[in-house]
Amino acid sequence: MTRTRKKDKIDRECIPAKWSCANNECNAVWESSATWVSKVKVENKISAKDLTKRDYAKQKCKKCGNSDNNLEEYPLVIKKLIYEEKWYRVYGLWKCECKNEWASAYTWISLELYKNITPVSELTEHDYFNQDCKTCKTNHDIKDIKLTSYRHLRRRNQDKLPPKRHMSEHCEKCQKHKKCQEHKSSNYPIL
Numbered sequence: 001m002t003r004t005r006k007k008d009k010i011d012r013e014c015i016p017a018k019w020s021c022a023n024n025e026c027n028a029v030w031e032s033s034a035t036w037v038s039k040v041k042v043e044n045k046i047s048a049k050d051l052t053k054r055d056y057a058k059q060k061c062k063k064c065g066n067s068d069n070n071l072e073e074y075p076l077v078i079k080k081l082i083y084e085e086k087w088y089r090v091y092g093l094w095k096c097e098c099k100n101e102w103a104s105a106y107t108w109i110s111l112e113l114y115k116n117i118t119p120v121s122e123l124t125e126h127d128y129f130n131q132d133c134k135t136c137k138t139n140h141d142i143k144d145i146k147l148t149s150y151r152h153l154r155r156r157n158q159d160k161l162p163p164k165r166h167m168s169e170h171c172e173k174c175q176k177h178k179k180c181q182e183h184k185s186s187n188y189p190i191l
C-alpha cells in the first residue's frame, strides 16, 4: 500500500525563543520573539531539548547563513516584553456570542500566566482584562465575550495595531484601570 505524503499541517504557536547556530564554526546565539512551535508541544510544556526539528519552523543564522539551527529554550521572557504592574500586553483574538470576532494588540493578561504559557482555555475572567463587543455594545452581558487565543506581540508593523486609536470605550482596562495608551509600560528587567 502506498501512502501519499501530505504536506505537514502542524498547528503552530508563535512564542519567543532562544536559538543557537548549528554550524560548529559559528557561535551565534539569538533571541527571536516570533518562533513557531507545535501547539500540542507548547500546551504539554515539552521542553526545547525534547522537540524534534518537525516541531518548529526553521530559523536562519544571520551570522553565517546556516539554515537549520537549534531551538535552545522557550518560552523566553524577552526584553521587548511590555508589561504594566502584573499585566502583560499580548496580541489577542476575541469572540462575542453574536459571532463578531476581532483582534486586539491591547489585550492584557497576567504576567505569571504568560510566563507559564497557560493555555487560553485555562484562563479565568480574573486573568485578563475583558473587552466589549462593538457590534452589541451595551446590549450584551460582557461575560458572553471570550478571549480565544493570545500570543506574544511581534514587532510593530507586523501586527495590525489599532488603526488610529485604541477603542478605549470597549476596553475594560481603560474603563476600570489605567488607560492602555497612557500607561508607562516597562520592559521586563530579566532576560
Ligand SMILES: [Zn+2]
Binding pocket: 021, 022, 023, 026, 027, 028, 061, 062, 063, 064, 065, 066
Ligand atoms: Zn551561524
Ligand SMILES: [Zn+2]
Binding pocket: 096, 097, 098, 099, 100, 133, 134, 135, 136, 137, 140
Ligand atoms: Zn457581539
Ligand SMILES: [Zn+2]
Binding pocket: 106, 166, 167, 168, 171, 172, 173, 174, 175, 179, 180, 181
Ligand atoms: Zn484599553
